Amino acid sequence: MTWKLTLLLTSILLLYSSSLAAELTDKAASCNACHAAENQQATKAPALAGQQQPYLKKQLLQFQSGERGSSAEDSTGQVMAAVAKQLTAAEVEALSRYFSALAADRPKVELKAEQQEPALLDKGRRVYIGSCGACHGNKAQGNLELKAPALTILSQDYLLLQLQHFQTGVRGSNSADKPGRQMAMMSRTLSEADKQAVVAYLMTGL
Numbered sequence: 001m002t003w004k005l006t007l008l009l010t011s012i013l014l015l016y017s018s019s020l021a022a023e024l025t026d027k028a029a030s031c032n033a034c035h036a037a038e039n040q041q042a043t044k045a046p047a048l049a050g051q052q053q054p055y056l057k058k059q060l061l062q063f064q065s066g067e068r069g070s071s072a073e074d075s076t077g078q079v080m081a082a083v084a085k086q087l088t089a090a091e092v093e094a095l096s097r098y099f100s101a102l103a104a105d106r107p108k109v110e111l112k113a114e115q116q117e118p119a120l121l122d123k124g125r126r127v128y129i130g131s132c133g134a135c136h137g138n139k140a141q142g143n144l145e146l147k148a149p150a151l152t153i154l155s156q157d158y159l160l161l162q163l164q165h166f167q168t169g170v171r172g173s174n175s176a177d178k179p180g181r182q183m184a185m186m187s188r189t190l191s192e193a194d195k196q197a198v199v200a201y202l203m204t205g206l
């Protein structure tokens with residue numbers, strides 16, 4: 001190959017990849033209209049920054065296939081499913097990589113006085129160690145091998161809603177979804193008091 005041809009090819013490639021990068025940033029900005037930290041409370045969208053890439057990708061594919069977000073009882077899932085259905089396979093791959101590579105942020109929370117009761121937090125710690133830590137990690141950082149996501153980045157409201165969705169079969173009821181089924185089975189061992197306690201414990205910065 002002559003040097004001129006090499007130069008030409010290199011500049012075409014550079015142009016192409018910079019326009020791809022610009023497209024990705026535009027797409028990510030559209031996600032952040034709901035998922036940015038300052039918008040999460042209003043939109044009920046969870047944090048994506050720092051979440052495991054295979055987990056984010058799996059969820060986007062499930063929103064696309066209707067395995068997640070198609071139940072009439074899942075209004076937040078329906079919103080996200082409509083967005084996911086607009087994405088190409090390449091965008092699912094690129095966006096899950098993009099968000100996963102960002103630094104994770106803990107949600108800023110104001111715990112109510114009753115959520116700071118030592119007895120409640122102690123119960124939450126026991127529930128967490130006994131029923132969650134083996135899969136989600138001792139610091140709730142997640143476990144890639146077990147396909148269990150990080151929980152530290154999630155808000156109280158989102159955590160409680162997802163636990164309820166697993167319990168009622170809105171999530172994790174497809175027979176082909178082994179990680180979802182494992183989590184659904186686990187969620188059904190929790191009482192209402194266990195859920196409140198474990199979520200308060202997750203918010204205290206374990």
Ligand code: HEC
Pocket residue numbers: 027028030031032033034035043044045046048056057059060076077079080083087095096161
């Ligand atoms: C209109 C608001 C909105 C927009 C825009 C949006 N999302 Fe969402 N997204 C949500 C909501 C709400 C949920 C929570 C669904 C639930 O409760 O199950 C969610 C959930 C998710 C999840 C699941 C996360 C988890 O922890 O399980 C992923 C992944 C996701 N969104 C990715 C994206 C990407 C990528 C984009 C941009 C292409 C995007 N979202 C744009 C509202 C939005």
Ligand code: HEC
Pocket residue numbers: 046058127128131132133134135136146147148149151154159162163172179180182183186190198
């Ligand atoms: C047997 C392993 C296992 C145990 C035990 C377990 N989980 Fe999970 N959990 C998972 C897996 C795997 C997923 C991902 C499911 C999916 O891909 O949809 C998950 C998902 C979740 C989600 C959804 C996160 C999101 O971003 O939407 C929450 C919330 C959660 N788990 C909380 C808990 C809590 C709280 C406990 C303890 C009471 C617990 N889990 C125990 C394996 C487990």
